[in-house]
Amino acid sequence: MTSQAGSGTVAAPRIPAPQRPVGTLYRGREGMWSWVLHRITGTAIYFFLLVHILDTSLVRVSSEAYDAVISTYKNPIMGLGEAGLVVAIVFHAMNGLRIILVDFWPWATRHQRLLFWIVVGVWVVLLAGFLPRHLMVVFGGEG
Amino acid sequence: MRINGRNRLACKTLIKDLDISKPIYVEAIKGLPLEKDLIVDMEPFFQSYREIQPFLVASSTPKDGKERIQSVAQRARFDDTTKCILCAACTSSCPVFWTDGQYFGPAAIVNAHRFIFDSRDEGAQVRLDILNDREGVWRCRTTFNCTEACPRGIQVTKAIAEVKNAILRGKADVPAA
Numbered sequence: 220m221t222s223q224a225g226s227g228t229v230a231a232p233r234i235p236a237p238q239r240p241v242g243t244l245y246r247g248r249e250g251m252w253s254w255v256l257h258r259i260t261g262t263a264i265y266f267f268l269l270v271h272i273l274d275t276s277l278v279r280v281s282s283e284a285y286d287a288v289i290s291t292y293k294n295p296i297m298g299l300g301e302a303g304l305v306v307a308i309v310f311h312a313m314n315g316l317r318i319i320l321v322d323f324w325p326w327a328t329r330h331q332r333l334l335f336w337i338v339v340g341v342w343v344v345l346l347a348g349f350l351p352r353h354l355m356v357v358f359g360g361e362g
Numbered sequence: 363m364r365i366n367g368r369n370r371l372a373c374k375t376l377i378k379d380l381d382i383s384k385p386i387y388v389e390a391i392k393g394l395p396l397e398k399d400l401i402v403d404m405e406p407f408f409q410s411y412r413e414i415q416p417f418l419v420a421s422s423t424p425k426d427g428k429e430r431i432q433s434v435a436q437r438a439r440f441d442d443t444t445k446c447i448l449c450a451a452c453t454s455s456c457p458v459f460w461t462d463g464q465y466f467g468p469a470a471i472v473n474a475h476r477f478i479f480d481s482r483d484e485g486a487q488v489r490l491d492i493l494n495d496r497e498g499v500w501r502c503r504t505t506f507n508c509t510e511a512c513p514r515g516i517q518v519t520k521a522i523a524e525v526k527n528a529i530l531r532g533k534a535d536v537p538a539a
Binding site: 243244245246247248249250251253254318321322323325328329331332 | 364366367368370387389392455457503504505506507509510517519520526527
C-alpha cells in the first residue's frame with residue numbers, strides 16, 4: 220500500500236492524521252462525574268480534618284498556643300480556603316444523601332440523574348446564601 | 363469497543379449516528395490487558411463470570427415431569443438480568459474496575475443476580491457469600507457507567523443494588539408464587 224501510494228499509481232487519500240490525544244477520556248455521564256466530584260471533595264475534606272485535629276489538639280498543650288495558631292488563620296488566603304471547604308462539604312453531604320437513596324430506594328436508582336441535578340441545585344442555593352456573606356466578612360474587615 | 367469515548371457494540375454502531383465532521387475515535391475497551399490493536403485479553407472477565415457459578419443449582423429433581431414450574435411474577439423478578447450477552451461493555455466502563463482488576467465487575471454481578479433471584483435456584487446463599495467481599499458488590503460506587511454502557515438496556519446498577527440489599531437482609535426477596 221505505502222509503496223504504491225509513494226510511486227503515484229494510486230491517488231493517496233488525503234486523510235489528515237487526527238491529532239490524537241493519549242486515549243480519550245471515558246465519556247461517562249452525571250453518575251460518573253458525581254463520583255469524581257465526591258472523591259475530590261472527600262479527599263480535600265480529609266486533608267482539612269488532618270490539620271483540624273492537629274490544631275484543635277493544641278488546646279491540650281496550652282490555650283495560648285491554640286489561640287496563636289487560630290489567629291494565623293485570619294487572612295484572606297485562609298478565608299478562601301474556608302469558602303472552598305464549605306463548597307466541598309456541602310456537595311459531599313448532599314451527594315452522600317443521594318448515594319444512600321440510590322443504594323436503598325429503587326425509585327432513586329432509576330432517577331439518579333434527576334437526583335444529581337437536585338443535588339447541584341441545593342448545592343448552588345446553599346452556597347448562594349453562604350458565600351457572599353462569608354466573603355464580605357473575609358474581605359470587608361469586620362463586615 | 364470504545365467509540366468516541368463510550369463503550370458500544372461496533373456491530374451495532376452506525377456511521378450515520380456518529381458525528382463524521384470530526385475524527386471518530388475507535389479504541390479497545392479499558393481495564394483488560396491489551397494484546398494488540400483493539401484486542402484485549404478477556405480471560406479476567408470470564409474468570410469473574412465463572413466464579414459466581416452462572417448455572418442453575420438444584421438438589422432435587424422436578425416433580426412429576428421435566429419442568430420446574432415458575433409463576434409469571436417469579437420469572438419477571440430476574441427478567442432484566444437474563445438479557446446479558448457478556449460483551450463486557452459494562453465491566454470495562456467501570457472506573458473501579460479500571461484501577462482494581464480484582465473487582466468482580468458489573469457483568470459477573472448481573473449474572474449472579476440472574477440466578478440469585480431465580481425461584482428455581484438453590485445456590486443464592488453461596489453466590490451472596492462470594493459477592494459479600496471487598497472485591498464483590500461493595501466495590502460498586504454507583505457511577506452508573508455500566509447502566510449507560512449496556513447495549514441490552516439492563517439496569518445494571520439497580521441489579522447490583524438489589525444484590526447489596528439481599529446480602530444485608532441475608533436473603534433474596536424472591537416472589538413466593
